[in-house]
Amino acid sequence: MDKISNERILLLHPAIRLEVQNAINHINKNILGKGVRMRITQGFRTFKEQDELFAQGRTKPGPKVSNAKGGQSLHNYGLAFDICLLYDDGSGLFKEVSWDMKRDGDGDGIADWLEITKYLTSIGFTNGFITNGKKWDFPHFQKDFGLTWQKCFEKYNRKDYISGTIYIKL
Template sequence: MLILEQVKLKSHKRLIGLHPVVVAATLALIERSYARGVNIVITQGLRTIEEQDALYAQGRTKPGPIVTNAKGGTSYHNFGLAVDFALLLPDEKQVSWDLKRDGDADGMGDWTEVVQEAKALGFEWGGDFISIKDAPHFQMAFGLTTSQLRAGKEPTASQVAAAYIKIGKCTKEDSEVKKDVIVSVIVDGLKVADGVADEGVTYTPARAIAEALGATVSYDAKSKTVTINSKEAK
């Protein structure tokens, strides 16, 4: 049986590039689902415009069923504000999208349990969409349209602080004092990640920064150690 940290590790690559508060909410979702006896895996996180266009072409100009109405630049995945998930099966390798599966035998579908926790954390669920239902999909739109996001608009600091409060990462008083600010991290003139500035400390994804500098990153779950190796070290 996997411990919580092992379950989290199965999703860590799909969290790279997501908005920091979405990362926090997604990790909280994995934790809360685990506490209810349901293991989940994040199958999609940040998606490029090209990847979105390829997905949109499915069922239209390419084989397969239509799975999205969103062209490149019109999905919240393209802006790091959405994730897709699946249920991790007992063999700890395969996943399931069976909405009726009750693996923990508690009388409630595992999928329903995950959706309940996601909504409690502030996620919008794709299963509530009117046109094409997207049951594996969760997003945090912050009231912004994809048109606004394409134009460069971002969630406000107060919206981000409120989201952190909802997922239990800080109290209302903390948010009023700290005033978390979303910052852009630029390496050699190119934006590589978003971070959160809090009382003079900036929190950013280690992998995104390291890889932008040509280094490799590895994580040891047992010792909870992140190792960065530069080209010079090699």
């Protein structure tokens, strides 16, 4: 696994860390073919980081990238992560970053993104958010353990944490 993904996994909620690590290893070794790898681009986010993303396209320059304020995303509780695909540039290094959902970089006749999504959803992760019946955040995967962000926020405010950590009890 690449160092960046591994560092981001270590910040996820303890309840999903090992599962995400094992899933990425499985995807990269057994599902994606040679020349394609999956990477975690985002994992745990502080409320402040979430507020900064929310401000983008509103009070700060750039396109809107989030409809969630601090506390309103499962990223804020370490229960969500975003991904991208990395493609070998021909040198054996995975330098090309992609969010192309139709690309079949491993040439097996199935879009790489679809292969990842099918596997992660088969092991209990939800892909993207659904707003008004439409998915809009395809790089996003989460495991909510039956909790909404509102319930997570309540636990956060009550300081209902796993002892000695910043993570809420599930």
